[in-house]
Amino acid sequence: MAEQVSRLGQWVIAGELRWRKLRQVRVVLTALRVIFPLVLIGTLADLVNRSWLTPTGYYYQTLHVTTWLLRRTRLQQGILLIQTGALGLAVLGVAFAVSYLLVAGVTRRTSDRLMGGGLAVLALEFLNVTPATLRAGRPLEWAAMNLGLPGLALGIVVGLLVGNLYRWGVRRWHHPSDALIRPLTLGTLGVLLTAFVSLLWLMRGPVDTTFGPAAWLRSTLTGASDWPALLGVSVLNGGVAWLGSLSPLPSTPQQAAMAAQNLATVLDTGSWHLPHPLTGQTILQAYANMGGPGMTLGLLLAIFCVTHNATQRHVGWLSVLPVLGNFNAPLLVGLPVVLSPVFLLPFLLAPAVCLSLSSLCLALHWVPASAYAFAVGTPGPLISYLGTGGAWSALGLAVVNLGLSTAIYYPFVKWAAMADRQLSEEATNDAMG
Incomplete structure (x- = not known):
């Protein structure tokens, strides 16, 4: 390698290798690969919507879309549904995947892995509750403020936090149990802890954590x-x-x-x-x-x-x-x-x-x-x-x-x-x- 690249290149490659071998980083990079198809589909839908189907779009203006495209509004609704669904699922997916993979490093039980990923998704959903309905005691309303490309970093952070906490609980579970007792117990505690922390955060006022x-x-x-x-x-x-x-x-x-x-x-x-x-x-x-x-x-x-x-x-x-x-x-x-x-x-x-x-x-x-x-x-x-x-x-x-x-x-x-x-x-x- 020393003959192929400069000293700067050797230093950069060595740093990249050390970074990628860290467990937390390796898990995040794997999760990003998992959600790549969702990001690609959602971004393509966003591109089509904003540049082809919206009056401020480049192709809408240059190709005079309204003169030849029938039922543009209905098509735009379908494209928006694909965009919102794919990018929203990408954020939920990265939180699930990061937490799931972290838990998978300490147990082979699928129930524990799924519980860890599910708790990360739950925590992310709790952050999207509308505080006004929470304070008024009305039925909760959900706001997808962080479910999209700006919330990808939040999904990674939530996945890391929940996954490491569940991983910590698994490693300290010393009592013999069947395949359900541990995930049920840790899952229940995780739901209660997640709800409590989210309540404290939401009662302070923010809706959009981005x-x-x-x-x-x-x-x-x-x-x-x-x-x-x-x-x-x-x-x-x-x-x-x-x-x-x-x-x-x-x-x-x-x-x-x-x-x-x-x-x-x-x-x-x-x-x-x-x-x-x-x-x-x-x-x-x-x-x-x-x-x-x-x-x-x-x-x-x-x-x-x-x-x-x-x-x-x-x-x-x-x-x-x-x-x-x-x-x-x-x-x-x-x-x-x-x-x-x-x-x-x-x-x-x-x-x-x-x-x-x-x-x-x-x-x-x-x-x-x-x-x-x-x-x-x-x-x-x-x-x-x-x-x-x-x-x-x-x-x-x-x-x-x-x-x-x-x-x-x-x-x-x-x-x-x-x-x-x-x-x-x-x-x-x-x-x-």
Whole structure:
């Protein structure tokens, strides 16, 4: 390995191997592979709904969907059902799988494993009770606030907490029993403990436990109109996505107001000297978010450049359509990028480099700032071109950024493939020995 890669590569691969061999991490990565089909189906449904069936969608506008698609509303209802069901089940599934696999490490009894997974799902459901109905003593209402891509990190955390607690109980159960007494006892205690903790949490007021990180991210984006602030937003948004909260870059009223002022300037005066040339729309969305947070369109291209890992390429092909529309959840879950140390640096570095280069080009007036709002699902490289009214310089800068991000990702994709191969070889040797 020392002859094949640089010293940095050796260090990155060694760190990735140590990380993946940790029991908790190994369980989470296995659970992510389990829910990948659900994330893929739900994301594709989300892409179809928002870009084909919604008036703000790119293909809805460019292909004039209303002129040829019959019963669009009924079709949209079915697509929304698939999207909500698949992504909601993905969050419940990751909580179940993480807890189940943790318990499976200390017992062969299926009843214990299922009880551990079921308690994790129950805990996640308790967090989605509407507090108003709980306080008023009315029949409980359920709010699916955390059942979707933003709640994926919550599902992982709940699975880890419940699974480790049940695992602790199993390891300290010293009384002889049949196959039902232990899971019934631990399950009953788990339900009571979960209900008590959830009641204490819900009575404090929060409905959406993803609101805290989202509010924090929104506060950093508020009024961001210079390079350091936008760089901080990019890094923070990438860090949140790497941890598993796969939500799109949020918008704020202040950002919307600045975008409106920019557009008004272009429409009223015809001038591209905008009052707010550096905003989330003009820089982050146009030049540093192609493929979704982390410039993952560059990651997708890097995967196709590395030919010796069939798994990476398979996930890449399955993720092509969503990533082209800037929906990158299948790629982040399928590789996975989520919680993978080898991908953390390029995931943060690629958009930061693209943002910095684009800010410099705007400051030197080499490219105009994007003023026109882009439709949902617009292919990443076209966002800046369409946002500037067809400026070829903006399209050229987008292509340069895409090439830079691909080059940044390329060595890390190779190192991830090497780590995969080494883990497979070790597993084979252990099975044979």
